[in-house]
Amino acid sequence: MSAQPGSAEAGVRFSIPVRVYYQDTDAGGVVFHAQYLAFMERARSEFLNARGIDLASWSEAHGVLIVVHELTARYLRPARLNEMLTVTAAVAHIGRASLGYAQRVERAGELLVDARIDLAIVSRATMKPSRLPDDLKRVLG
Amino acid sequence: MSAQPGSAEAGVRFSIPVRVYYQDTDAGGVVFHAQYLAFMERARSEFLNARGIDLASWSEAHGVLIVVHELTARYLRPARLNEMLTVTAAVAHIGRASLGYAQRVERAGELLVDARIDLAIVSRATMKPSRLPDDLKRVLG
Amino acid sequence: MSAQPGSAEAGVRFSIPVRVYYQDTDAGGVVFHAQYLAFMERARSEFLNARGIDLASWSEAHGVLIVVHELTARYLRPARLNEMLTVTAAVAHIGRASLGYAQRVERAGELLVDARIDLAIVSRATMKPSRLPDDLKRVLG
C-alpha cells in the first residue's frame, strides 16, 4: 500500500457537491482537517446510493460493515465558510475483502485535498475480515 | 415547558434535503441529538444563500456575527442511517438585534424534530449586541 | 420563553473539566453552538460512570437507550479556543420513563451556557418508551 493519494483514478468515478457551513470550520477560519474525511465519506455513500446500494439495509442484510483500514490525505489549499466544493470518489482497488478509493476535494477545478482511502469488509459480529459481497463488487467494476 | 418550538411558522419558509451519513449517527443507531441542530444551521445558511446573502462575506462586511442565543428542540422520532430528511427554516421573529426561526426536521412528511432557534446579532470585535443590518432584515420579511 | 433552563438544580450534581480544541470551534472564533450540547453529554456519561453505570453495557443489558426528548439552552457568553470549561449535570427530574438534567457550562465560575435536557428511556428494539430501570433510578436519587 504505497500511499500515493489520488494517483490511481482509473475506474468508476463519482462526485457530489458539498457546501461548507460553520459546523465544518474551525477557529483558524478554514475547514477542520478531519472534516474533509467526513465529506469524503458522504461521496462514498452517495456513490453506492446512486448504484442502488443503501448502506444501512445492505450492511444489515450481509451482516458486514465497511470500515476504514488505512488512509492518506494531502492538504494543498484550505476551504472556507460557505464555499461550494466538489468531492469525488473513484474506485482505485477491489480486493477479496477490501476496497480502495482515490478521493479529491476540489473548488472550481482547483484541488484542495487529495486522499487514498482503503476500506475493509468486516463481520458486524466479530469485526474480522469478511468477503466483499458480490452485489457490491458488481457495482464497483 | 411552554417554549412551543415551531409554533410560529408564518412568514418566509425555506427547506433543504439532508442525507443521514455514518458521521451523523451514533452507537444507538440513530442521528446524534446535537447533529439535528447542525442540520438546522445548514438550512438557515442556505436560506440566506438563496436570498443572495453569503454569510462569510456578509459577516465580514458588517463586522457582525449571528450567534445562537436560545434554542428549544423537541425530538419526536429518530432518523437513521442513509435516510433522506427535509430540514425547514421559517422566520418566526425579527427584532432590533435578534432573529428567530421555527425549524423542523421531517422524513417523508413525518415530523422528527421541532425547534425554535433564537439568534442574536453581535459585533465580531466585542461580541456585544449589534443592530440587525438592513440588508438582512429585507430578505427576512 | 419560560422554559427556565437550569432552574431546578436541587439533587445530585456532578461536573467535569472540558478543554476547547480547534475541533470544537467554528469560523466565528468561538465554540459552535451544538458542540456545547456534546460537552453536556460527556458530563451526563461521566456522572453515570462515577456511579458505576457504564452506558454501553448497561444499555445492552437492559435493552434500552436513553435518548434526548426535549432540550432548552441559553447561550450567554461564548467560549474560545483552548479555554478550560467546567460542565455540570444536576439531576432535575426523575419520572417513570424519563429523566431530566439541569446543565451548565462555566468558565472560572462565569456562566456561559445554561440548559435543561429531558431524556426518555426507550426500548432499543422499538424506540417506544420503557420504564426507567431501578439500578439507574437508585444512582440518580
Place this chain on the structure above:
Amino acid sequence: MSAQPGSAEAGVRFSIPVRVYYQDTDAGGVVFHAQYLAFMERARSEFLNARGIDLASWSEAHGVLIVVHELTARYLRPARLNEMLTVTAAVAHIGRASLGYAQRVERAGELLVDARIDLAIVSRATMKPSRLPDDLKRVLG
C-alpha cells in the same frame, strides 16, 4: 515523506486519556474513523499546553496557524462506546516551516490506530508557509 505511520517515535512523547462518548461513535457501533484524528489533535494541543504554549494566544502573537499538511493513519482495531483510550503524540520531525508527529490511539496497551501527522506553519493572513517560530521549536526538542 514515506508515510510509515508511527515509525519514528524517538524524541519528545506525550499522552492524554480520552473517553469515547456517543458523540464519537457511529451507527456501526464503533468510533467514526475521522474522530480518531480529532482525538489526536487534542493530544497535540495538550502537548503544547503542557510546555506552556497556549495555541490560541501563540497563534495570534505570531500571526501563524499550524495546519495539517499530510496525514497517514492505519486503523487496526475499533474503539467502542465508553472505553478509555490513551492518545499519544511523539515529535517525529522538525523542519524549517514544518513539524511532524507520530501518534497512536491505544486501549490498555493495545494499539488501535497509528498515524503520522505532518503539519505546516502558515501565515494567518496569506496561508503561505512561514518559519517555525523559535519558541515552538524549543519545546519540541
